Amino acid sequence: MENPLENLKKYSVVLASGSPRRRELLAMMGVEFDVRSVDVDETYPEHLAPEDVAPYLSELKARHYRDNLMQSGQLVITADTVVIAQGRVLGKPVSKEDAVKMLRMLSGSTHQVVTGVSVCADLREISTISVSTQVTFASLTDSEIDYYVERYRPMDKAGAYGIQEWIGCIGISSIQGSFYNVMGLPTHRLYQLLAQKV
Amino acid sequence: MENPLENLKKYSVVLASGSPRRRELLAMMGVEFDVRSVDVDETYPEHLAPEDVAPYLSELKARHYRDNLMQSGQLVITADTVVIAQGRVLGKPVSKEDAVKMLRMLSGSTHQVVTGVSVCADLREISTISVSTQVTFASLTDSEIDYYVERYRPMDKAGAYGIQEWIGCIGISSIQGSFYNVMGLPTHRLYQLLAQKV
Numbered sequence: 001m002e003n004p005l006e007n008l009k010k011y012s013v014v015l016a017s018g019s020p021r022r023r024e025l026l027a028m029m030g031v032e033f034d035v036r037s038v039d040v041d042e043t044y045p046e047h048l049a050p051e052d053v054a055p056y057l058s059e060l061k062a063r064h065y066r067d068n069l070m071q072s073g074q075l076v077i078t079a080d081t082v083v084i085a086q087g088r089v090l091g092k093p094v095s096k097e098d099a100v101k102m103l104r105m106l107s108g109s110t111h112q113v114v115t116g117v118s119v120c121a122d123l124r125e126i127s128t129i130s131v132s133t134q135v136t137f138a139s140l141t142d143s144e145i146d147y148y149v150e151r152y153r154p155m156d157k158a159g160a161y162g163i164q165e166w167i168g169c170i171g172i173s174s175i176q177g178s179f180y181n182v183m184g185l186p187t188h189r190l191y192q193l194l195a196q197k198v
Numbered sequence: 199m200e201n202p203l204e205n206l207k208k209y210s211v212v213l214a215s216g217s218p219r220r221r222e223l224l225a226m227m228g229v230e231f232d233v234r235s236v237d238v239d240e241t242y243p244e245h246l247a248p249e250d251v252a253p254y255l256s257e258l259k260a261r262h263y264r265d266n267l268m269q270s271g272q273l274v275i276t277a278d279t280v281v282i283a284q285g286r287v288l289g290k291p292v293s294k295e296d297a298v299k300m301l302r303m304l305s306g307s308t309h310q311v312v313t314g315v316s317v318c319a320d321l322r323e324i325s326t327i328s329v330s331t332q333v334t335f336a337s338l339t340d341s342e343i344d345y346y347v348e349r350y351r352p353m354d355k356a357g358a359y360g361i362q363e364w365i366g367c368i369g370i371s372s373i374q375g376s377f378y379n380v381m382g383l384p385t386h387r388l389y390q391l392l393a394q395k396v
Binding site: 001002003004025028029030138141143144146147150151163164165166169170171172173174175176177178179180187188191 | 199200201202223226227228336339341342344345348349361362363364367368369370371372373374375376377378385386387389
């Protein structure tokens with residue numbers, strides 16, 4: 001029995017992302033790949049709508065990889081995830097205080113997580129998709145927020161939380177959309193996109 | 199910084215379930231516990247509404263544990279998860295053919311996953327909650343279904359799939375509700391229930 005993405009093996013697949021969660025998810029999809037880091041300045045135009053930031057940044061990373069690092073026979077995957085709350089994009093917290101502030105903002109309300117994913121095969125054009133998931137947090141107490149920030153130090157996570165960590169377990173009451181999108185890759189949509197490339 | 203469930207330590211917590219997924223989730227919640235198996239006949243009255251089956255069975259397991267195995271100072275957690283599709287309860291598949299049949303039934307449609315959880319502290323009364331999540335599968339091809347069943351042998355899983363496995367990654371387009379409930383424990387609601395017990 002062959003993996004339905006068997007034909008993907010004609011490419012050398014590269015995940016250009018530093019995120020261990022994305023690595024885990026792509027492996028769960030049964031894809032064999034190497035990991036490379038891609039170092040771009042992640043700034044975006046101020047006028048960009050919050051929903052457009054993640055696909056803009058994932059495309060930026062893919063273009064940088066294609067134009068500077070890509071070898072023929074490669075297929076590269078890049079991604080970017082942002083949290084949008086009260087109409088504002090939340091990036092990674094700059095300090096513990098900032099993480100506490102973000103979690104207080106998310107507590108007791110619904111926010112949006114948008115992941116952009118870009119795929120480029122063999123130096124050809126870049127395809128980018130964007131997937132949004134609604135995430136609802138129950139009301140968090142100050143001691144729950146303090147315990148999480150102190151213990152888990154979510155400084156590498158947009159919006160200061162990981163859905164696959166303690167706070168995601170005990171604090172998120174429901175989501176609407178793709179769970180894995182919140183972790184960093186919209187696996188179902190990425191699978192469809194990769195199926196088109198083979 | 200203390201875990202907000204610190205007071206739970208006054209009990210010796212027992213997870214009476216054979217599921218490795220439940221073990222993983224309870225550990226993610228920061229709870230320390232031992233695992234025991236509970237061997238009850240998991241039949242339920244025919245007239246029971248599909249939504250009531252999981253809480254009925256989790257309560258049955260809790261009652262069996264309390265009345266036969268419980269020691270004072272213990273707090274026991276039991277659970278049961280069922281898949282409901284087209285008004286029918288899907289249990290664990292009895293064969294590969296049965297698994298394929300179930301996945302064809304779930305393909306391209308939305309079904310319901312209900313987990314019942316029961317908690318009993320120190321031989322007192324049993325509290326049972328029930329949480330439902332809507333899960334939507336994209337249309338699956340025969341080769342996707344065959345590959346999954348052959349490779350992952352989902353014979354121990356209600357509805358013949360694990361959301362945390364390949365088929366969940368590539369085939370589930372969205373969910374509505376708690377993701378961890380689909381894996382076997384409604385972690386947010388269980389956290390609230392445990393907080394009431396301490």
